Amino acid sequence: MTYVGKSIPRNDGFDKATGLGIFTQDVALPNMLFGKVLRSPYAHAKVISIDTSAAEALPGVEAVCTFENTTNKPFNTSATMITTNPGAEPVRDQRVFTGEPLYIGDEIAAVAAVTEKIAEDAVKLIKVEYEVLPAVFDPLEAMKPEAPDVQPEFGCKEHKNVCGEIVEFGIGDIGKGFEEAEVIVEADIELPRVKQAQMETHGAVASYKANGTLEVYSPTQTPHPTKMILAYALDMPESKIHVQNPPYVGGGFGVRIGLSGKAEILAAVLSMKALKPVKIQYSREEDFLASDTRHGGYLHCRLGAKKDGTFVALDTTAWLNTGAYATFGVELLGVCGACGTAGTYRVPNMHYKGFPIYTHQQTAGAFRGFGTPQGTAVVEAAVDKMAQKLGMDLLELRKMNTTKPDDKNWFPFPVGSVAINECIDKAAEGIGWKEKRGKAQSGNIRRGVGIACGTHVSNAAPFCVDYDAVYLRIEQDGSLHIGTGIPEIGPGSTTALIQVACDLLGVPFDTAVMKFGDTAAAPFDIGSHATRTLYAVSQVIRDAAEKIRKDIFEYAADFMGVPADKLDMSEGIIFGEGKEYPLSRLAYEAHLRGKQFFAAECKVPPNSLPWYAQAAEVEVDMELGIVKVIKIVSAHDVGKVVNPRLCEGQIEGGVLQGVGYAVREEMTYVDGKGFYNKGFHKYMLPTADDRPEIVPIMIESNDPAGVMGIKGIGEVGLCATVPAVLSAVEDATGVRFDAVPLVPGRVIDGFKKAGLIK
Amino acid sequence: MEKLNVTVNGKFMSVDVDPELCLADFLRDRLFLTGTKIGCGKGECGACTVIMDGKAVTSCIIPVMRAEGSVIETIEGVSDGDKLHPIQEEFINKGAIQCGFCTPGMIMSSKALLDRNNDPTADEVKEALGGNICRCTGYVKIEEAVMSAAERMRNGETSK
Incomplete structure (x- = not known):
């Protein structure tokens, strides 16, 4: 391999080290307005009346949107909205604005104006009368019968304030497992909410035109799913929505899987009203207080082993605080069990139960690890306890029981x-x-x-919809162009994937490029999440590379007088039976005869x-x-x-x-x-x-x-x-x-x- | 509007500005020097760091008129034409860049340090970067990049 295994400097390094790279924060369009949001000061309330007349009368204000004049269609701001497997329904419990705020920060209204300052002043002029309602903040409190209902429509029937459904699974017979156990330990852990704190706050620029098209710049980690969420929530054809990263994204860590906060849709509804581009950039305070966090909460684990240390039963329960809205609540509790508790050790009898619990706090969603850190924290605590009880070495006990x-x-x-x-x-x-x-x-x-x-x-995959489509094309000078819908949120996936592609194809790295972060650049891609980008996109690039190599070799066979199955390619030189022919020349000869080498592929990755x-x-x-x-x-x-x-x-x-x-x-x-x-x-x-x-x-x-x-x-x-x-x-x-x-x-x-x- | 006399990236200018602006907004919105980023607007994260009269400052909390008569250097002025500064090159080569949003501020804080001390200790580097938050890298490769740029600068390399 020529490139895989080498620390090639990332190909966006120049843009980022010179300040020339463009982030959403840097996007400005002609005629652009600035949007600001009115957020609920109460954790649970009902809006009795809202008066926007003073805000609308303020010179420079061009649009005021509230829950009263904006689409009320329920949706989900996260990618679960469009990645829930066939047969299951996503929880659609959010709206652009609400008249019954469910956490401090919930969106009531927004204003677009010619300057940020005017928009801010106008927000302050909106008069809202609230009836404050009872609220609950702790997940265990929220499950008690007397607790107020956070989302009566979306709670599960058996348990108060549990979002969607309880996640429960296992293998073997957990009761029998603990009967067989000679030593049993229990561990508990309480984990805080923590924040992604990505360096670029949530934001978006949306430009809706009266011809029914919507252009969106945003730091989303999932351009294609974001396009689909907007199309659903705004009742627009997906073909008329274009979502792109500009192309750089100031960090993600999960917080932008789907919409970036709610910036895209807030900017879009304002733009649809004003018929001008609208930019929304969350302040750091808004980013901290009104976008998804990691799930905090409580976990309990019971572990049973034989006297020789062999694990025979593992039972874990998680009660995590998913906040006011579901976003990833159900999925995250699944990963907490699957990866955090079921994966590490071979335990014949395993059981897990996870409660995603609604409360009147800001929503918890995806943050790097997605439930695995929570599950791992309690299981590893139990394993340490077991080692102490058995008088065994922590390392040996782990090593004998690992998968x-x-x-x-x-x-x-x-x-x-x-x-x-x-x-x-x-x-x-x-x-x-x-x-x-x-x-x-x-x-x-x-x-x-x-x-x-x-x-x-x-x-x-296969836990939710998860696939990629890419296309590869060889330009007329033999250089490689890769079109993908993935974003580059920081890890360098768009460099590492070119390394993989160049080795798979046998073409030079220096002239290869990848177009990314743009729904118009390539067919569907689920985006950058779940530790997937390099792993999953390399799968689909491999399949496309095989196709394109076959095409190249069949075409080269005539030019070289060598059968296609005897040809190979390295560094852009096609070779076989002692002959060589540069891809650059073949690509141009093909061009002169009306042919370009290209291949597209789409697939669900293994795992x-x-x-x-x-x-x-x-x-x-x-x-x-x-x-x-x-x-x-x-x-x-x-x-x-x-x-x-x-x-x-x-x-x-x-x-x-x-x-x-x-x-x-x-x-x-x-x-x-x-x-x-x-x-x-x-x-x-x-x-x-x-x-x-x-x-x-x-x-x-x-x-x-x-x-x-x-x-x-x-x-x-x-x-x-x-x-x-x-x-x-x-x-x-x-x-x-x-x-x-x-x-x-x-x-x-x-x-x-x-x-x-x- | 007030008259501001300032030198930005080696070019003197005398311009009318709204005195209520902060320096970062002046640079970004007026001069389109958008390499300077805003991460918090409160001088707490360092993404907006520029060099003002030789010192690294958080431009988002500096009233623009404080720049009167000063010499400002932003990320756009660090390289010399197509020749990158050793700090920029080492940030790229050592893997000190991930999402890149903190990078301009990190490079400016590093340059302010190395311009006055091109042989810093590890602790001096950490201290100089103490006001710049990076959420991606864990700072390991950023510190490596600064050390290795310092070595190149001791050997006489600069971009200018």
Whole structure:
């Protein structure tokens, strides 16, 4: 392979390092207006009256849209809207605006004006009279019979405020499993909401023209699904809607799978009213308080084993806070069970039950890991407890129970290659496990090491609609052009995929390009989510590359006097039987005769399991309750490394998000006021100043289902950090915390409860 | 409107501006220097960092008239024609860029540091970047890029 395996600098590096790359924030169109949104100050209320006359009268205001004059059609802002498998119905519980707000921040109305300032002033002139209604914020409280109904239409029948349906599945016989168990442990964990905090806030520019066409620029992670959501909600033909990234996207981490906040549709309805382009750029405060977060909530796990350590039963329940609207609630609880609890270990009797619970808080949706970090946190806590109860080594207990290559586990596809034990060994070795674990300590500053492991998926098939279509064409000078609908949200997929394509085809990288992030650039693509882009799109590129090579060789056979089946191609040179012919020349000869080489392909990818283990070293100040993560060694079975530097970047970035989750980040809800974390000064993201040493390790297991052995990497850098850090803190202090983040207040409380301090 | 005399990326200009603007909006909306990004509008994330009279500043909280008589450098002025600055090249080569939204601010903070100290310690680099948030990279490769650009600058390389 010429390109796969090399750290080729990313091809958008020049645009991004020079400031010339265009993001949605930079898009400006002629005649453009600016939109601002009126949001509910109450967690649950009914609008008694709304008066927009003063706003409409303000000079410079060109459109005022409210729940009264705008389409009331229910939809879902997330991609689940159009990716729910045949036979099941997506939960459509959102509207563009609402007259019954369900969280602090819910959209009541919006204004478009010639300047941002005028739009802001006009929003303040809208008079709304509310009747405040009872609200519920905690998922367990919301399930009680006396709790107010958040979404009476969409709750499941058996349980109060459960969104859509309970997610429940298993293998074997869980009751029998626990009967067989000789040792049983239980673990609980309480997890906070955390925020994606992607650097570019939500936003969009929408331009509706009176001829019925709608052009949208946005940072969506899923241009094609976004087009379909807009078409459905606005009752427009999909063919008349064009959605594009401009082309760069300032981060995603799941928060823009579907609409970016609600920016696209808010800008669209304003533009339809004003018949001018409208730009909406969320403030950081709006981004924090009115767009999806990670799901917080509670999990409980019961694990049974034989005395020799063999796991025989694993039963997990999750009660997660999905907030006011469903978006990904049901799907996320599924992944929490499937990847977070059912994947890592071979357990003959496994059961999982997940409750996505509506509350009157802002919606929780997709955030890197998508339920896997939550499930992994509680299962790994139980595994640590089991090791202690059995008096076994944490590493050995894990390694004897992890899924093995020929196992048939819960997943409806082969487990493929499995290097999880190698991940455990490498992570443990990298952190200095033998020397550091289990050292009795006294004194104020104590150090400890911990470990956790797990798996995830490399796309969402077959759990929901998940496929890609691409086309490849050879330009008349022999250079490769790839058309895809994927976005480039940061990982470098559009560089790594060209590396794969050039090796599969046998053409040079330097002249190859990919058009991306644009519904007009290529047929349908589900977009960038679920650790899928490199894995899944390389599948469809491989099939298209085979077609195009066949076409090229058949055409070249006549020119070269060599049978097509004797030809091969490398670096743009076709060769066989001692003869050579440049593709550049063949492409032009073909052009002169009215032919271009091109191929299109569309398919559902297989799926592969990306295994990982993470070891953490922490330093704990016993007096101040400060937990400092010193080092994380993150070992990943990536199948095959396409671009080492880009792959390391995925791990390193994921790890630091995991460290934030474990020790710093938290959305704190204040009754009556909403979330306290309105900006970066109140939401403690890790900075360069306080990051730990991060050691990424990539292990190549060559997955049989992946192109060239590739598996996904995008989400998994953070999936094991919380339990690894909790394990390390336990090693340092003897206290196992069952909640994060480990901020000083929580740590001191824990030490007090444990009797370590007064 | 007030008269603003300012040098931006080596070009002196005397322009009428709305004094209520912040420097970032002046650069982005008036001069179309959209390489300077706005991540929070409150000086908390560093995406809008530019160099003003040799110092890295968050341009989203600087009233535009504070720039009177000053010399401003933005991301668009870092390279010399088609020749990238070593910091830009190292950001690209070391994998310090992912989504790219924080990148202009990161490069400007790095340049302000390396222009005055081209032999920084690891801690000095972390400190200089302490006000710039990146949510993608975990900062590892950004710090590597700055160190490696520093080495090239010690060897006499600049873009200008």
